Amino acid sequence: MNTDQKVISVRNLTKKFGAFTANDSLSFDVYKGEIFGFLGANGAGKTTAMKILCGLSYPTSGEIMVAGLDVYKQREELKKNIGYMSQKFSLYEDLTVFENIRFYAGIYGMSSKEIKAKSDDLLQKLGLVHARNKRIGELPLGWKQKLAFSVAIFHNPEIVFLDEPTGGVDPVTRRQFWDLIYEASRNGITIFVTTHYMDEAEYCNRISIMVDGRIDALDTPERLKKQFEAKDMDEVFLKLARKSNYQE
Numbered sequence: 001m002n003t004d005q006k007v008i009s010v011r012n013l014t015k016k017f018g019a020f021t022a023n024d025s026l027s028f029d030v031y032k033g034e035i036f037g038f039l040g041a042n043g044a045g046k047t048t049a050m051k052i053l054c055g056l057s058y059p060t061s062g063e064i065m066v067a068g069l070d071v072y073k074q075r076e077e078l079k080k081n082i083g084y085m086s087q088k089f090s091l092y093e094d095l096t097v098f099e100n101i102r103f104y105a106g107i108y109g110m111s112s113k114e115i116k117a118k119s120d121d122l123l124q125k126l127g128l129v130h131a132r133n134k135r136i137g138e139l140p141l142g143w144k145q146k147l148a149f150s151v152a153i154f155h156n157p158e159i160v161f162l163d164e165p166t167g168g169v170d171p172v173t174r175r176q177f178w179d180l181i182y183e184a185s186r187n188g189i190t191i192f193v194t195t196h197y198m199d200e201a202e203y204c205n206r207i208s209i210m211v212d213g214r215i216d217a218l219d220t221p222e223r224l225k226k227q228f229e230a231k232d233m234d235e236v237f238l239k240l241a242r243k244s245n246y247q248e
């Protein structure tokens with residue numbers, strides 16, 4: 001993590017749906033190569049904020065720079081500099097492994113030659129050479145997720161946004177998925193990840209915890225545990241949730 005280089009800068013991000021405030025004046029920075037965990041209970045406002053950072057939705061107000069680009073004014077350019085993967089929107093089940101890679105890489109403007117060379121390397125690395133011409137629908141979920149992540153960073157974006165990327169897979173496969181995340185981070189790609197798994201929260205460099213549209217805590221897992229006198233992130237999370245219930 002390089003704190004000299006901000007790749008995400010958010011100041012007073014507010015998003016309203018009518019009278020309801022889904023994101024209430026969020027401010028934070030994320031640095032190059034950082035693994036930044038974006039946590040919160042269901043409905044806290046994570047997806048709403050992430051969509052804005054990806055240029056998929058407009059904020060009501062706030063100043064938001066991602067990869068040095070203004071998310072209001074430079075949306076098209078922004079899309080070339082980021083990757084996105086979610087549990088819900090992923091690979092095409094009816095296309096083969098290679099067809100999926102070619103499709104997504106094509107969208108990002110990579111040449112056929114580049115796609116061929118890079119996909120051979122990728123399939124080798126993932127141990128999926130034998131599955132090159134298999135339909136995605138035939139692969140186990142864990143493999144799909146590893147491939148979906150690799151496809152999301154295939155064009156070497158500055159940042160990759162991961163929305164609950166490991167939902168529904170076992171702890172061993174999740175751990176393997178995180179090895180890919182660490183590798184991407186070592187290569188300078190910034191990771192912005194939402195998760196409901198507290199073991200994954202511990203793997204992040206820093207974590208923000210959102211409660212009812214506001215960021216209530218933001219620090220390294222170690223410092224958060226100290227601050228909340230908690231033995232693990234589960235306990236930090238519970239203590240924050242309780243605090244918010246008492247305030248209501």
Ligand SMILES: Nc1ncnc2c1ncn2[C@@H]1O[C@H](COP(=O)(O)OP(=O)(O)OP(=O)(O)O)[C@@H](O)[C@H]1O
Nearest residue numbers: 017020021022040041042043044045046047048049
């Ligand atoms: N288009 C919309 N119109 C009105 N309300 C919305 C809209 N999108 C989201 N919301 C509301 O904003 C709040 C935050 O939703 P959001 O999806 O951002 O939460 P989340 O933290 O991502 O939750 P989850 O973990 O369940 O995905 C919720 O109360 C949701 O009902």
